[in-house]
Amino acid sequence: MAVNDARSQEQERLNALASYHILDTPEEKHFDELTQLAADICDAPVALITLIDRHRQWFKSRVGMDATETPLDNSFCAQAVASHTLLTVVEDATEHPVFKSYEAVTEGDVRFYAGALLLSPQGMALGTLCVVGHEPRTLDPWQGHALQVLARQVVHQLELRRANRLLARETDQLQNLVDNVPVMLAQLDEQGRYLFANHLYRRWGGLEGQDLRGCLPQEVLPAALLKKRQSRINRCLKGQRIQVEEVQQDQRIQDMVYMPLATVSGQQGVLIVGRDITESKRAEAVKNEFVSTVSHELRTPLTSIIGALGLATGGALGELPEQAKTMLDLAHGNSQRLKHLINDLLDMDKLVAGQMHFDMTVEPLAPLLERAVQDMQIFSQEYAVAVECQAPDPALAVEVDEYRFLQIMTNLLSNAIKFSPGDTTVAVSVTEQEGQVLISVVDQGPGIALEAQGKLFQRFYQVDGSSTRQKGGTGLGLAISRELAERMKGQLTLSSAPGEGSCFTLTLPLRTHPGSRDESVVLSLLDQQRKGNRLLALHVEDDEDLQRVLSMVGTELAVFDGVTTLNAARQALRNNRYDLVLLDLELPDGCGWSLLAEIQSLHPAPAVVVLTGMDTQVPDNYSVDVVLIKSRVTDDEFRQTLAGFLAKN
Amino acid sequence: MDLERVLYVEDDKSIQAVAQLALETVGGLQVCICSSGEEALDKGPGFSPQLILLDVMMPGMDGPETLIQMRQLPALAKVPVVFMTARTQESEVQGYLAQGAMEVIPKPFDPMQLANQVRAIWTDHR
Numbered sequence: 001m002a003v004n005d006a007r008s009q010e011q012e013r014l015n016a017l018a019s020y021h022i023l024d025t026p027e028e029k030h031f032d033e034l035t036q037l038a039a040d041i042c043d044a045p046v047a048l049i050t051l052i053d054r055h056r057q058w059f060k061s062r063v064g065m066d067a068t069e070t071p072l073d074n075s076f077c078a079q080a081v082a083s084h085t086l087l088t089v090v091e092d093a094t095e096h097p098v099f100k101s102y103e104a105v106t107e108g109d110v111r112f113y114a115g116a117l118l119l120s121p122q123g124m125a126l127g128t129l130c131v132v133g134h135e136p137r138t139l140d141p142w143q144g145h146a147l148q149v150l151a152r153q154v155v156h157q158l159e160l161r162r163a164n165r166l167l168a169r170e171t172d173q174l175q176n177l178v179d180n181v182p183v184m185l186a187q188l189d190e191q192g193r194y195l196f197a198n199h200l201y202r203r204w205g206g207l208e209g210q211d212l213r214g215c216l217p218q219e220v221l222p223a224a225l226l227k228k229r230q231s232r233i234n235r236c237l238k239g240q241r242i243q244v245e246e247v248q249q250d251q252r253i254q255d256m257v258y259m260p261l262a263t264v265s266g267q268q269g270v271l272i273v274g275r276d277i278t279e280s281k282r283a284e285a286v287k288n289e290f291v292s293t294v295s296h297e298l299r300t301p302l303t304s305i306i307g308a309l310g311l312a313t314g315g316a317l318g319e320l321p322e323q324a325k326t327m328l329d330l331a332h333g334n335s336q337r338l339k340h341l342i343n344d345l346l347d348m349d350k351l352v353a354g355q356m357h358f359d360m361t362v363e364p365l366a367p368l369l370e371r372a373v374q375d376m377q378i379f380s381q382e383y384a385v386a387v388e389c390q391a392p393d394p395a396l397a398v399e400v401d402e403y404r405f406l407q408i409m410t411n412l413l414s415n416a417i418k419f420s421p422g423d424t425t426v427a428v429s430v431t432e433q434e435g436q437v438l439i440s441v442v443d444q445g446p447g448i449a450l451e452a453q454g455k456l457f458q459r460f461y462q463v464d465g466s467s468t469r470q471k472g473g474t475g476l477g478l479a480i481s482r483e484l485a486e487r488m489k490g491q492l493t494l495s496s497a498p499g500e501g502s503c504f505t506l507t508l509p510l511r512t513h514p515g516s517r518d519e520s521v522v523l524s525l526l527d528q529q530r531k532g533n534r535l536l537a538l539h540v541e542d543d544e545d546l547q548r549v550l551s552m553v554g555t556e557l558a559v560f561d562g563v564t565t566l567n568a569a570r571q572a573l574r575n576n577r578y579d580l581v582l583l584d585l586e587l588p589d590g591c592g593w594s595l596l597a598e599i600q601s602l603h604p605a606p607a608v609v610v611l612t613g614m615d616t617q618v619p620d621n622y623s624v625d626v627v628l629i630k631s632r633v634t635d636d637e638f639r640q641t642l643a644g645f646l647a648k649n
Numbered sequence: 650m651d652l653e654r655v656l657y658v659e660d661d662k663s664i665q666a667v668a669q670l671a672l673e674t675v676g677g678l679q680v681c682i683c684s685s686g687e688e689a690l691d692k693g694p695g696f697s698p699q700l701i702l703l704d705v706m707m708p709g710m711d712g713p714e715t716l717i718q719m720r721q722l723p724a725l726a727k728v729p730v731v732f733m734t735a736r737t738q739e740s741e742v743q744g745y746l747a748q749g750a751m752e753v754i755p756k757p758f759d760p761m762q763l764a765n766q767v768r769a770i771w772t773d774h775r
Contacts, residue, residue: 292736301663303735307667307671308663310760311675314761316674316761317670335757339757357739
């Protein structure tokens with residue numbers, strides 16, 4: 001048992017030694033210096049770093065000895081390791097009961113030996129740092145202490161090498177991972193020099209086999225690629241996050257994101273992440289073509305069917321027998337329904353794919369509603385339902401895509417009319433509430449049970465299959481309307497109860513309509529209502545996400561009008577009296593500084609907070625109240641700034 | 650001057666029949682019907698239309714190509730062209746307008762209103 005234990009302990013010790021990967025490595029200065037120091041301190045002609053292997057002792061460092069290894073028989077160091085003594089001192093080997101018979105003593109000239117154990121942090125004896133003399137002598141206590149300190153330094157060096165090797169292996173693994181992810185990755189430092197670039201980044205840039213580290217993009221990127229990337233990198237270094245589709249020279253399309261990212265030194269660098277979207281773009285194009293073709297193929301025969309039925313039922317072909325007219329009306333109505341279904345399917349497809357384009361403009365609400373109601377006049381007469389619209393405040397405006405807004409209103413009104421009993425009224429009313437405009441369409445129809453209300457906005461949901469078919473709906477109208485409302489930053493909601501009619505409410509953010517104000521008006525009633533005791537702030541910023549974020553952060557202190565260009569800012573400043581202008585400097589149509597003169601010529605002039613992505617110097621001839629750096633300002637600082645202005649206001 | 654003469658180019662015979670009734674019988678217009686772009690280029694100059702209604706998807710020469718060719722003919726070079734098409738995705742409509750169409754009438758159209766629509770476009774154009 002004792003033999004087995006000793007064997008397994010020795011195996012454990014050998015494993016520990018092997019884990020340092022030090023055996024049979026070349027000489028190294030750091031170890032040699034320690035060995036030389038041991039020889040000097042102990043005034044010994046020979047000094048060794050000895051590692052005890054299974055069948056040999058191997059010297060990592062040697063002073064005064066030529067052999068690189070010797071057998072374990074007659075090894076002083078092996079004896080020191082086996083006895084696990086921290087410091088072994090043999091003053092005269094010829095007098096020592098064990099060592100006196102060793103060959104190095106009987107045949108050789110070893111008389112003095114002092115060995116300090118190389119002890120790993122886990123307590124494994126790896127070998128010794130030893131000194132050897134040819135004359136019997138003593139070792140001063142301070143020399144023995146120094147030898148042990150040096151032995152610990154040897155172990156520290158061994159540990160350091162092992163840690164470095166593990167780190168290198170982890171770095172390799174990470175590099176391997178970074179190189180094999182199916183996205184382009186590159187990081188640049190604050191000067192725009194590459195810190196790393198993965199395999200795909202180099203491959204798609206035609207830079208295979210090159211080490212980009214330390215290079216500037218202009219030193220390595222092909223001209224065509226540089227043209228695209230350089231300005232984006234520069235803007236990103238100033239704090240802007242940019243997402244863009246880049247079409248490369250080989251026609252591949254990449255979705256690129258340039259995001260500001262601090263480097264390990266704490267400076268703001270750039271992380272570039274790119275994804276190849278060529279295939280998905282191709283698939284999208286194929287699908288678009290398919291949808292377009294199918295809709296064309298469906299609509300072509302439908303054109304002559306609807307046309308022929310329209311002519312017949314419209315009286316263009318003369319008087320028809322009553323039964324024939326009834327049947328043709330039926331066919332005409334259903335062919336119209338088929339047309340609407342195709343249109344709705346196409347709309348839904350585009351909405352779901354996020355491909356519907358919204359041409360958003362600020363429009364006064366009153367004329368929009370008037371048009372929506374007017375468009376439904378003939379339809380409402382067919383159902384003998386009156387539509388009443390309360391004329392909204394002429395100053396009320398909404399930011400919408402006019403066509404899509406009318407599409408929603410048409411859907412809400414046609415539903416309300418279809419489900420209203422004859423000789424009743426559908427009422428359209430407008431109210432304003434906390435920066436929102438609420439447009440309600442109220443009918444006196446049968447109402448909708450609570451459990452059906454949530455499902456009503458799902459695609460193809462029918463409250464009552466038969467009645468929906470009877471009323472000629474497609475089952476998509478409300479789903480589309482809600483999507484459209486949300487894409488225009490609004491909401492579509494319902495309140496209803498069986499027997500009490502239904503009220504659909506379209507909520508949209510309130511906008512001030514450019515031109516609806518007289519400049520002499522100090523502050524319109526509308527703005528007074530909107531702002532309450534908050535600041536009225538104009539936020540000039542081309543990043544709409546940031547606009548939204550700051551408007552949320554500061555909502556208790558200010559009400560924000562957001563514009564994305566200098567031109568829009570000028571228009572807004574002409575039409576409104578702002579307490580505060582939040583100004584970005586880099587705008588699509590110029591530099592924010594150019595707006596300062598105009599702001600300062602206003603009476604009273606609003607306060608100006610420059611909110612920028614870059615460190616900036618205020619030009620001498622301008623006065624700015626506060627400069628905030630986007631990447632550094634915290635939510636609290638932003639609120640404190642607003643609170644400061646609010647207190648002065 | 651009122652709108653009287655319309656050149657109508659459409660390869661689908663059924664749609665032709667409906668549109669002819671809609672434009673002539675309902676709308677009281679004088680219509681010259683052609684079944685292809687080539688036929689329109691051939692007959693168009695002699696008819697001296699005030700407005701051209703042009704289908705987009707036609708075998709052989711399609712609507713946009715026909716429009717380009719018409720612009721080469723002195724008699725048709727300045728006549729306003731309205732595309733009629735069932736391909737009405739936003740990007741497609743923008744494309745037609747960029748190619749020089751004055752307006753796009755989507756199919757299916759309302760036959761009882763077609764002539765009014767065309768007259769309104771004509772009035773706006775003038």
